[in-house]
Amino acid sequence: MTATGTYSPAPGAAPLGRMIAAQAALETRMLLRNGEQLLLTVVIPTLLLVLFSSVDIVDTGEGRAVDFLAPGVLALAVMSTAFTGQAIATGFERRYGVLKRLAASPLPRWGLMTAKTLSVLVTEVLQIVLLTVIAFALGWSPRGNPLTVLLLLVLGTAAFSGLGLLMAGTLKAEATLAAANLVFLLLLVGGGVVVPLDKFPEAAQAVLGLLPISALSGGLRDVLQDGAGMPWADLGVLAAWAAAGLAAAGRFFRWE
Numbered sequence: 001m002t003a004t005g006t007y008s009p010a011p012g013a014a015p016l017g018r019m020i021a022a023q024a025a026l027e028t029r030m031l032l033r034n035g036e037q038l039l040l041t042v043v044i045p046t047l048l049l050v051l052f053s054s055v056d057i058v059d060t061g062e063g064r065a066v067d068f069l070a071p072g073v074l075a076l077a078v079m080s081t082a083f084t085g086q087a088i089a090t091g092f093e094r095r096y097g098v099l100k101r102l103a104a105s106p107l108p109r110w111g112l113m114t115a116k117t118l119s120v121l122v123t124e125v126l127q128i129v130l131l132t133v134i135a136f137a138l139g140w141s142p143r144g145n146p147l148t149v150l151l152l153l154v155l156g157t158a159a160f161s162g163l164g165l166l167m168a169g170t171l172k173a174e175a176t177l178a179a180a181n182l183v184f185l186l187l188l189v190g191g192g193v194v195v196p197l198d199k200f201p202e203a204a205q206a207v208l209g210l211l212p213i214s215a216l217s218g219g220l221r222d223v224l225q226d227g228a229g230m231p232w233a234d235l236g237v238l239a240a241w242a243a244a245g246l247a248a249a250g251r252f253f254r255w256e
Helices: 016-033 035-054 065-095 098-103 109-137 146-170 173-190 202-208 212-224 232-252
Strands: none
Touching (some): 016 109, 035 109, 109 146, 146 173, 146 232
16 A cells, blocks of 8 residues: 555456456366366267267268268257356356356456356367367368358357356256256257258158257258358358347346
């Protein structure tokens, strides 16, 4: 304290950008240290990619199995982090009062959600790099425009983040844990990740095709496997889910 009675350095909150960056780094470290989250985000997608690419279990059509599976597994990685992992972690933070205390800090609530989103994106980058390296080792030959792939991944992340935050902010933590894992398993089987949608009855295909995981895996597959242009229909489905999920999460999310 100086002679004039003022403190040096002056007390107060850090710049907003620094607070968000620090919270995002903390969220990322916590996620990567959690064994259950690593199982969902790294181990399961990697095992599925290696197993189904090496063993002829599912008929993936003409060409190498890895060319069909790699886009679907990338979509699964996005879902596991942005939806399942985020829903479970945020649900228990809400139960134990962590979110309530953070909401009383200088970091605004929207800043906390931004930090969580940045943490998801950092984790997804690590996932995608790892899975891409493994897929290349298995003989993957991707095609298409990388910018189109990036747009699909960003919209997919937004869609799953909104749904994950909606679930975490409205259900009890135990219910979120059960529901998020159940949805993960159901979408893994019925979302075109490892089983082509054309293997399902025609009536079911129309419904399953509207799911965000189906739009993301289908769009990525059209671009990376078939070299297609902009998959507008899949982008439209993802944008609709993103808008609806984020709007509902912002409206109904409870911090206590």
